[in-house]
Amino acid sequence: MYWKFVCTVETEAECFQRALFGDTKKLWEEVKDxxxxDILFLYNIDTDVLFGPFIAESDGALNIEPDAWDGRFPAQVRVxxxxxxxxxxASAKFGYLKTSSFKPPYTLRLSEEQGGELLKALTSARVMIPDQLKSEIQQLDFDIHTLAHRMEEIMCGKGHLADREINLDRVKSEFITKMRDFVWAVRKLDKQTGILELPSNK
Incomplete structure (x- = not known):
């Protein structure tokens, strides 16, 4: 089965950083299928750029990461x-990308013919992501989520307030360092591949 998810210049980076696609609850009836x-594609409706192919790492589910995109797109798929x-x-060659993104009825599902066309067209412009850099970004993402949960535990935990504040400051410092490293790793990825077209790399 083939699916097309959409993003904007505002949400694109988070899709890659979290390895997660999402949409509004209105489209849950599709996402749950x-x-x-399954093979997925990501279409940026602002820049008219199509990315892919992606492989669904999970079934469609609600709130795999509830804080993703500030909770605006709870119908999610891990990729x-x-x-x-x-x-x-992309829409110059495949007009249905833009049509299905802007005009109702909105749909994420692609026909076998459409999905096959996109898959074939994308293979001619493949961008390889170095395994070492991919692993670095994945590890940083894991570390950041672990530290975020640790901060929640400290804030909700018991014990003397001063001790909790000291522990929280220590974990916050580590969290900020990991976030800095994550940003630099993503920028490095973009410099090597041009995949995100980050303004900081122009």
Whole structure:
């Protein structure tokens, strides 16, 4: 099964950082049909750029990461990828990308023909993500989430307030360091691949 999720310049980076696609609850009836192993594409409606292919790492579910995109897109799918291809001006060749993104009835599901066309077209512009850099970003993401949970535990925990404040400051410092490293790793990824077109790399 093939699916097309959408993003904007505001939400694109978070899709890659979290390895997560999402949509509004209105489209939950479609997202819930996504199955692990399905092929997904990501279309930026602002830049007219198509990314893919991605593999669904989970079935469609609600709030896999509740804080993602500030909770605006709770119908979510975890994704993975081996290599990313980029197609610019994608709607010029595949008009249904823009049509299905702006005009009702909105749909994420692609036909077998549409999905096969996109898959074939993207293979000619494949961008390889170095395994070492991918692993670095994944590890930093894991560390950041672990530290965030640790901060929650400290804030909700028992014990003397002063001790909790000291522990919280220590974990916050480590969290900030990891976030800095994460940002630099993502910038490095963009410099090597151009995949995110980050303003800081222009």
């Amino acid at each position: 996504v199955r692990k192993g 993975k990828w081996d290599a990313i291809s980029i197609m610019r001006n």
